[in-house]
Amino acid sequence: MNRDQSKGRIEQANGKARETVGRVKGNKNLEKKGKLQKDLGRAQAVYGDTQEIIKKIDARV
Secondary structure, eight states: OOHHHHHHHHHHHHHHHHHHHHHHHTOHHHHHHHHHHHHHHHHHHHHHHHHHHHHHHHHHO
């Protein structure tokens, strides 16, 4: 697991927590910020996943 994968997964979890707190408190702004953080974390994790796939392909060549 590379740095982008781990940081992205952490951001996803933090965003999900923020989104849930916002939903429970009825704070739409906090909920939206949490969703954005979760989505950005997911994008970073996918970027890291892609890097790992490329490394594996390069190792085979």
